[in-house]
Amino acid sequence: MGILEVKGVNKRFGGLQALGDVNLSVAENTVHAIIGPNGAGKSTLLNCLVGKLIPDTGSVMFDGQSVLGRAPYEINQMGISRVFQTPEIFGDLTVMENMMIPCFAKRDGAFELNAMPSVGSQKDIIERAESVLEDMNMADKRHMHSASLSRGDKRRLEIGMCLSQEPRLLLLDEPTAGMARADTNNTIDLLKQIKDERDITIAIIEHDMHVVFSLAERITVLAQGTPLVEDTPENIKGHPKVREAYLGESA
Amino acid sequence: MFGLDKKDKSLLAIVAILTLLAPFILNPFPTDSAMAQFNAGYPDLMQRFVIFGIFAVGFNILFGLTGYLSFGHAAFLGVGSYSAVWMFKLLSYNIIPAIILAVIIAGLFSLLIGFVSLRRSGIYFSILTLAFAQMSFALAYSVLSNPKFNLTNGETGLQVYNDDPQILQGANAPDLPHLFGLSMRSTYTMEIGPWAFDFNAGYYVCAVIMMVAFYLAIRIFRSPFGMMLRAVKSNQQRMNYTGLNTRPYTLAAFVISGMYAGLAGGLMAAMDPLAGAERMQWTASGEVVLMTILGGAGTLIGPVLGAGFIKYFENIFSKINDNVLHGWFAFLPDGLEDFVVTIIHPFVGKGWHLTLGLMFMMVVIFLPGGLVEGGQRLAAWVRGKRNKGKDKTTGKTEPAE
Ligand SMILES: Nc1ncnc2c1ncn2[C@@H]1O[C@H](COP(=O)(O)OP(=O)(O)O)[C@@H](O)[C@H]1O
Ligand SMILES: [Mg+2]
Numbered sequence: 001m002g003i004l005e006v007k008g009v010n011k012r013f014g015g016l017q018a019l020g021d022v023n024l025s026v027a028e029n030t031v032h033a034i035i036g037p038n039g040a041g042k043s044t045l046l047n048c049l050v051g052k053l054i055p056d057t058g059s060v061m062f063d064g065q066s067v068l069g070r071a072p073y074e075i076n077q078m079g080i081s082r083v084f085q086t087p088e089i090f091g092d093l094t095v096m097e098n099m100m101i102p103c104f105a106k107r108d109g110a111f112e113l114n115a116m117p118s119v120g121s122q123k124d125i126i127e128r129a130e131s132v133l134e135d136m137n138m139a140d141k142r143h144m145h146s147a148s149l150s151r152g153d154k155r156r157l158e159i160g161m162c163l164s165q166e167p168r169l170l171l172l173d174e175p176t177a178g179m180a181r182a183d184t185n186n187t188i189d190l191l192k193q194i195k196d197e198r199d200i201t202i203a204i205i206e207h208d209m210h211v212v213f214s215l216a217e218r219i220t221v222l223a224q225g226t227p228l229v230e231d232t233p234e235n236i237k238g239h240p241k242v243r244e245a246y247l248g249e250s251a
Numbered sequence: 252m253f254g255l256d257k258k259d260k261s262l263l264a265i266v267a268i269l270t271l272l273a274p275f276i277l278n279p280f281p282t283d284s285a286m287a288q289f290n291a292g293y294p295d296l297m298q299r300f301v302i303f304g305i306f307a308v309g310f311n312i313l314f315g316l317t318g319y320l321s322f323g324h325a326a327f328l329g330v331g332s333y334s335a336v337w338m339f340k341l342l343s344y345n346i347i348p349a350i351i352l353a354v355i356i357a358g359l360f361s362l363l364i365g366f367v368s369l370r371r372s373g374i375y376f377s378i379l380t381l382a383f384a385q386m387s388f389a390l391a392y393s394v395l396s397n398p399k400f401n402l403t404n405g406e407t408g409l410q411v412y413n414d415d416p417q418i419l420q421g422a423n424a425p426d427l428p429h430l431f432g433l434s435m436r437s438t439y440t441m442e443i444g445p446w447a448f449d450f451n452a453g454y455y456v457c458a459v460i461m462m463v464a465f466y467l468a469i470r471i472f473r474s475p476f477g478m479m480l481r482a483v484k485s486n487q488q489r490m491n492y493t494g495l496n497t498r499p500y501t502l503a504a505f506v507i508s509g510m511y512a513g514l515a516g517g518l519m520a521a522m523d524p525l526a527g528a529e530r531m532q533w534t535a536s537g538e539v540v541l542m543t544i545l546g547g548a549g550t551l552i553g554p555v556l557g558a559g560f561i562k563y564f565e566n567i568f569s570k571i572n573d574n575v576l577h578g579w580f581a582f583l584p585d586g587l588e589d590f591v592v593t594i595i596h597p598f599v600g601k602g603w604h605l606t607l608g609l610m611f612m613m614v615v616i617f618l619p620g621g622l623v624e625g626g627q628r629l630a631a632w633v634r635g636k637r638n639k640g641k642d643k644t645t646g647k648t649e650p651a652e
Contacts (some may be wrong), residue, residue: 015424029559050492068294071491071496072491072492072630073490073491073492073493073494073495074498075495076491076494077494081492081493082492084488084492088484088486088488088489088492089489090481090484090486090487091485092481092485093478093481093482095484097478097482100478101478101479101482101490101493102493102494104475104479105493106480106494108475109494110494110495110496110499110501111495111496111500112475112476113476113503114474114475114476115474115476115477115507116254116470116471116474117254117474117475117501118254118255118256118470118473118474119473119474119475119477119478120256120473121254122475125475132555136455161410161493165493165494166355175451240485
């Protein structure tokens with residue numbers, strides 16, 4: 001049994017079958033990549049895992065509990081954090097404030113009317129946020145307005161925000177899409193470091209083969225909403241069906 | 252002390268000094284001088300300054316922090332006034348129960364309206380609040396005022412009559428709103444040479460309450476809750492995927508700002524024991540939006556400045572009529588005098604809205620951060636100038652602070 005079990009998931013948008021009978025099992029403490037050409041249904045699948053979309057049929061179990069019908073914030077509180085295709089951070093807030101918010105969510109839950117003590121008096125939160133910023137190599141940017149960070153640093157911050165919650169499953173949707181090479185390598189290094197240093201399961205959707213093959217332990221290939229094969233990176237590289245559906249297209 | 256940092260403490264101190272000394276500050280011109288009409292230090296207007304200050308400070312907790320623009324906050328102000336007058340009618344003219352009930356009822360009412368309106372965001376939220384406020388206005392104006400069930404006394408407005416129960420009204424307590432016997436109307440006038448300064452009990456009650464309200468707003472701004480509200484404004488999607496439920500945060504902000512509005516409405520009734528439906532009209536809701544934006548939404552002091560500014564204009568500019576203008580420009584040749592008066596005429600007196608509208612446009616276009624941004628730019632400019640002056644005299648550059 002994997003930490004994440006997807007069984008028989010179907011999702012239609014009008015006449016379009018975006019997901020057709022998807023089965024997927026992600027083993028605990030592995031990096032599992034989901035690849036496939038544009039429009040294959042990768043983002044749709046991910047949205048079904050985090051409560052943004054509800055599948056028409058099928059089940060999604062996380063750690064033995066169904067996530068279906070729960071709001072995104074409830075699913076996050078179960079231990080799933082998500083990184084978006086374009087970094088979603090609090091652009092009007094400083095880097096430090098960005099980092100403190102998930103720490104509050106972890107400590108106080110989905111809502112807490114904490115209106116009288118000052119933020120400065122929350123020593124445990126400050127300490128936690130500072131140590132994660134340290135880990136992310138962003139301590140020197142703590143007072144910066146987060147909207148003025150580079151694309152790569154925004155991604156780094158977003159990943160840090162997710163990690164500060166110590167999620168059991170981290171979901172990443174094309175974390176390097178639209179990034180310059182340097183930022184991409186930067187992000188790969190960060191993810192490698194996370195994978196080596198922490199007990200965490202990572203499911204990553206990626207278009208960029210370089211990223212996939214340098215990180216993943218298992219790969220599922222999705223084409224037209226249905227998983228074609230699931231295997232190790234070495235076997236995927238040589239798989240004829242995959243070449244046909246995916247690699248052939250990008251080569 | 253107070254759990255504030257140094258900067259906030261000095262801000263609070265400045266506000267305290269300005270409000271306590273307002274009778275002097277607002278009456279700079281001798282009573283008999285031609286400029287006396289610009290004096291704003293009379294009890295009525297000073298009370299309005301601080302009451303609308305409270306209203307705007309509360310509104311800013313919702314609008315400034317979460318970005319949710321309510322067009323219906325006057326409804327809570329009106330509900331506060333009606334509740335307070337009912338307390339006068341049923342219990343006594345003591346303002347304490349009146350103000351407490353005003354805050355509680357406005358809080359409950361905003362819980363209801365907020366719960367429904369916050370199912371939408373952006374323009375739809377604004378429209379919903381507007382619709383609710385106009386419904387409340389209609390209810391107060393006609394529906395809830397019929398011989399069988401007269402809650403609001405319709406067009407006439409709710410007031411205290413001789414045959415009202417007033418079960419706690421003591422035999423020799425003042426026959427007007429009072430604080431344990433101290434009448435809200437009692438005023439001591441201090442005359443110094445040609446100057447006169449009014450110290451009014453009602454004003455000081457409002458001023459002290461405003462300082463408490465302002466202090467609580469600072470605490471909210473600096474709290475984890477305040478940070479969450481700013482996060483709502485910045486990125487709700489990220490909040491949801493960070494395990495935070497945005498709905499109760501926005502609802503709490505809505506109710507808090509509704510309670511501030513109710514407090515302002517209660518104080519209004521405490522200064523003048525009368526509540527009318529026009530207090531709930533959409534123009535009144537729009538006014539607090541203008542105050543907040545003009546002063547600087549999302550800043551602490553901005554809404555207070557905006558409220559003072561607009562109330563000053565409403566009461567002072569509106570009094571400048573043609574006679575006054577002719578007086579000012581009497582030194583000009585006759586034809587020219589008439590011409591100048593004709594040009595200025597539309598902008599003063601009844602036309603003060605025109606001036607206010609123009610100023611509002613200028614602020615929104617050139618100072619999106621409102622008067623507070625204007626002040627900051629001015630301060631930066633002065634500092635820059637002073638530093639330059641220093642460079643010239645000493646002949647060497649000072650290290651930056
Ligand atoms: N909300 C939606 N409404 C209608 N069609 C959608 C929606 N989301 C995705 N689709 C369609 O579903 C298919 C899969 O999309 P998506 O999951 O975004 O693909 P990928 O992320 O693999 O590129 C595409 O054809 C897309 O146009
Ligand atoms: Mg996608």
